[in-house]
Amino acid sequence: MGIMIIAVTPENALAQDESILNLSYLASYETGIFDKSAAEIVVYNKKNKFFYVVNGAKPSIDIFQLEHNKTISLPSLNLSKKETPTSVAIFGNFMAATVHDATESARMGKIILFDSHHNRIAEFMAGSLPDMVIFSPDGQYILSANEGEPLDGVDPVGGITMVILDHKNPKNSVVKELTFDNFNTKELAKEGVRIAKGKTFSQDAEPEYIAFSHNSAKAWVSLQENNALAEISLQDAKITKIIPLGLKDHNIAGQGIDPNDKDGLNIINVPVMGMYMPDAITTLEYKGKTYILTANEGDARDEEVKANKANFDNSHLSKEQIKSLGKLRISSTDGDLDRDGDIDIPHSYGARSFSIYTEDGKQIFDSGDDFEQITAKTLGQSFNSDNTESNSGDSRSDNKGPEPEGICLGIINGHTYAFITLERISGIMIYDVSNPEKPIFQSYYNNRNFTDNLDYTKAEDLSKAGFLGPEGIYFINAKDSPTGNPLLLVANEVSGNVEILNIIQNLNP
Numbered sequence: 001m002g003i004m005i006i007a008v009t010p011e012n013a014l015a016q017d018e019s020i021l022n023l024s025y026l027a028s029y030e031t032g033i034f035d036k037s038a039a040e041i042v043v044y045n046k047k048n049k050f051f052y053v054v055n056g057a058k059p060s061i062d063i064f065q066l067e068h069n070k071t072i073s074l075p076s077l078n079l080s081k082k083e084t085p086t087s088v089a090i091f092g093n094f095m096a097a098t099v100h101d102a103t104e105s106a107r108m109g110k111i112i113l114f115d116s117h118h119n120r121i122a123e124f125m126a127g128s129l130p131d132m133v134i135f136s137p138d139g140q141y142i143l144s145a146n147e148g149e150p151l152d153g154v155d156p157v158g159g160i161t162m163v164i165l166d167h168k169n170p171k172n173s174v175v176k177e178l179t180f181d182n183f184n185t186k187e188l189a190k191e192g193v194r195i196a197k198g199k200t201f202s203q204d205a206e207p208e209y210i211a212f213s214h215n216s217a218k219a220w221v222s223l224q225e226n227n228a229l230a231e232i233s234l235q236d237a238k239i240t241k242i243i244p245l246g247l248k249d250h251n252i253a254g255q256g257i258d259p260n261d262k263d264g265l266n267i268i269n270v271p272v273m274g275m276y277m278p279d280a281i282t283t284l285e286y287k288g289k290t291y292i293l294t295a296n297e298g299d300a301r302d303e304e305v306k307a308n309k310a311n312f313d314n315s316h317l318s319k320e321q322i323k324s325l326g327k328l329r330i331s332s333t334d335g336d337l338d339r340d341g342d343i344d345i346p347h348s349y350g351a352r353s354f355s356i357y358t359e360d361g362k363q364i365f366d367s368g369d370d371f372e373q374i375t376a377k378t379l380g381q382s383f384n385s386d387n388t389e390s391n392s393g394d395s396r397s398d399n400k401g402p403e404p405e406g407i408c409l410g411i412i413n414g415h416t417y418a419f420i421t422l423e424r425i426s427g428i429m430i431y432d433v434s435n436p437e438k439p440i441f442q443s444y445y446n447n448r449n450f451t452d453n454l455d456y457t458k459a460e461d462l463s464k465a466g467f468l469g470p471e472g473i474y475f476i477n478a479k480d481s482p483t484g485n486p487l488l489l490v491a492n493e494v495s496g497n498v499e500i501l502n503i504i505q506n507l508n509p
Contacts, residue, residue: 021417021430023445023488023501029064029071031496033057034462035388038496041472042489045090046480047116050074052088052095053491053498054472059084061097063118066482066500077118083110089142091135094165098130098144105154111144111163113170122170124163127177128156132209136216140165141234145207145221158206160221160230162237176237180205180230183242192244193228194275196301197333201242205230209278211292214285218359220292224299227275229292229361243361245294248274248351254368257352258376258384258397259307260326265376265383265394267369271321272328273335274298274351280406280473284356284416284436291364291436292357295407295420298350298400305332306398307346316344327398352401354420354429356436364437367429371402374444375425382450387424387469387494390454390461396424409433410475412486412505417442419488421470428470428490428501447499462495469494 029051031038037056044051051071053062061077079085083099086109093116100109109130113122127146135142142165148158160178180202189195196204207230209222221230223242231241250257256269278294285291307325310332325346334347352372356365376383379393384401386392396403406421418439420429427446431439448466455461456468472491481487486503 019413019415020506021412021415021432021442022504022506023428023430023443024504025447025499026483026487026502027066027069027071027500028467029053029062029073029498029500030463031055031057031062032459032462033496034456035469035494036496037493039472039491039498040493041087042474042491042498043088043090044474044476044480044489045095045116046476047093049482051489051498052077052090054085054088056084056086056493057496059102061085061088071500077114078120079112083112086129086131087133087144089133089135091139094135094139094170096133096135096142098126098133100129105152106156107151109144109146111142111161113142122173124161124173124175126161127159130161131207134210134212136212136219136234137214138216139167140216143210143219143232145210147206147208149206155203157203160207160210160232160239162234164237178232178237178239180239180242182239188242188244192246193242194226194334201226209280211281211283213283213290218290220281220283222278222281222294224277224279224297225301227277229281229357231359245276245278245355245357245361246363247347248276248353248366250274250348255366256369256372257348257401258372258394259324259328259348261384261394261396261398262326263394264381267372267376268324270324270328271317272325272330272346272348274348275331275334276351276355277349278355280408282407282409282418284409284433286436290359292359293407293409293418293433293436294355294357295404296351296353296355297403297405297423298348300329300331300349303331303333304329304349306330310346311342312346313338313340313342313344317346329399350400350403352404354404354407354418354431356433356439365439367431367439370441371404371422371429374429374441375402375422375427378444379425379446379450383425385425385450387426388456390452390456390465400424404429406471406473408473408475410477410486410488410503412477412503415505419473419475421473421490423469423471426466426468426470426492428473428488445501456495465495467492467495467497467499
């Protein structure tokens, strides 16, 4: 199926005592549904050896097993017609799913708790559009990120639902709603937090993704549109801090981008500041400290404008510099330093990278322009392809490039690896992050058909396309794996399939 590409750059040659990690195709679960989010999130239950997939097209939570390198479908999880699932998580004998009512403009939601036999044992009301659910490492808490995304002129408030789980009698669990009401001050904007004009921060915040500290004392939430993280004290059931993530200077060597979708492969330095705006985040413990890893996707609202149509201040940018930006998608509301109504410094969406931060928000690593450089070297004219169209090389250069979205960690033979999905070009980047201050690139895997001219809307062509638009990603260690080997699960929302990958560690002699 498709063309499997694995690339390792010689510039990242490893020391004799280290290894190179690669991926290989094992099996897939297919829905045959194109570009309707039929495979968004995937998790695995080591207790019953079942795989669970959030299928936004039906909508349902699909279930399958792996037998002899083939997937076998099982009956879907029992949900009502008004329960549209968005996320699923596993802890021990518990499974939690977030759902919302798609018939309401506010899309109010809830967390449904199931046992390992798929019986509904409790449910807890949540906020608007709960988009992600997760258990704390100790299983004491369930958190949902309630995005509160605007729809049909209604802009609900975003927040966090916390369930303090009673393991003996889940219906007696305590539910608390955490809001951003205490952060409606002008200081946040001065510190670099993005807040939409005419809104308070609590109205504007849209929680996206959650990650815990390993001791279950704290959690962090990505606030993608705000280019920030929120910190939560779990014991206090309180949002304690908003952490701005700063800007990335694309005019510095090693941090360039290809901003133009009409000039082929052309990664250059440009006078643009990238807003990191992470989607998925995860955490890593190293020498007793917690580090936060972010997949810097970017997300635009109505303020987006193409650079060739933007109102620039010519005293800050020359005509040649403006021309070099092509149709790069930038913000019309950021970068007006003197507040005179025009753009002094262009701000683009996402950083086309993954980053690592300390708990207090200090960035200690960013992958720079690795993702575009590596995909350019590997894929040539297919570089920066879109995920919904065949033969679309360079078409995403002006709009977040490869668009990193998902991230997860896995520990294999004492090494900690980060797996990052690239939503547009597709595929997975792998880095050894055992030392978070000095990550080492391992390999890039892509199992997408770039050679044939395909119409993805036709079933026979979609079956040849491979894997498009990876979003959810999940690591299974060897001792819990149904095969006895470590596996990586990748949910592809555009091609509507889940790829099950073998993880191969090639030890140097």
